[in-house]
Amino acid sequence: GAGVSQSPSNKVTEKGKDVELRCDPISGHTALYWYRQRLGQGLEFLIYFQGNSAPDKSGLPSDRFSAERTGESVSTLTIQRTQQEDSAVYLCASSPDGIGNQPQHFGDGTRLSIL
Amino acid sequence: AQSVTQPDIHITVSEGASLELRCNYSYGATPYLFWYVQSPGQGLQLLLKYFSGDTLVQGIKGFEAEFKRSQSSFNLRKPSVHWSDAAEYFCAVGARRTSGTYKYIFGTGTRLKVLA
Numbered sequence: 001g002a003g004v005s006q007s008p009s010n011k012v013t014e015k016g017k018d019v020e021l022r023c024d025p026i027s028g029h030t031a032l033y034w035y036r037q038r039l040g041q042g043l044e045f046l047i048y049f050q051g052n053s054a055p056d057k058s059g060l061p062s063d064r065f066s067a068e069r070t071g072e073s074v075s076t077l078t079i080q081r082t083q084q085e086d087s088a089v090y091l092c093a094s095s096p097d098g099i100g101n102q103p104q105h106f107g108d109g110t111r112l113s114i115l
Numbered sequence: 116a117q118s119v120t121q122p123d124i125h126i127t128v129s130e131g132a133s134l135e136l137r138c139n140y141s142y143g144a145t146p147y148l149f150w151y152v153q154s155p156g157q158g159l160q161l162l163l164k165y166f167s168g169d170t171l172v173q174g175i176k177g178f179e180a181e182f183k184r185s186q187s188s189f190n191l192r193k194p195s196v197h198w199s200d201a202a203e204y205f206c207a208v209g210a211r212r213t214s215g216t217y218k219y220i221f222g223t224g225t226r227l228k229v230l231a
Contacts, residue, residue: 004158033219042205042223043159050216091158100147100209100217101166106158 004107021077025094117210121222136191138206147209148189201229
């Protein structure tokens, strides 16, 4: 009965470095979402995966951000050449199949700090 | 455009007092509505959801919310607040994409402080 798992829980890195964040969704959930939450702010949608369909990348803020998902399992969010404004908590969520009446199940997030 | 507004950024109440957190949405069809709670350092946990039917929905931890179509609102209430309710609360709407799948739009959150 594991929930959504994210790793690492905290990441501190220098400006300009690349970082990779990992999300393990709940088994069987075909829909997976990434959000960014800046300090004191709400959730900013980044990207959405639904099964084998093309992902919705409309929320990615720049081409430094990319994400992949292997089938209906693990997803990785990669940020290249990190900037200080990338500092935030990155939250991953999954739901059974992306239908709007299904709530999302969230991980505890990765807190990213760019020095 | 679809949107969710939580007009109160911060709310402070005394323990035992009643609570109401406001949420207004903009969406052309019947919305799917959610309230989530986020404790410090954690992800979001679902409190309750509205899809259709009875406009007053009950959730976990003694919370309830009422859907009012005429006011485009989905306010969260609790009759008696406990110190452990101090957290950030997010309202969200499930909005249908043209592909038939859904995206979720979140409000900016309301931070609740509870005084002993």
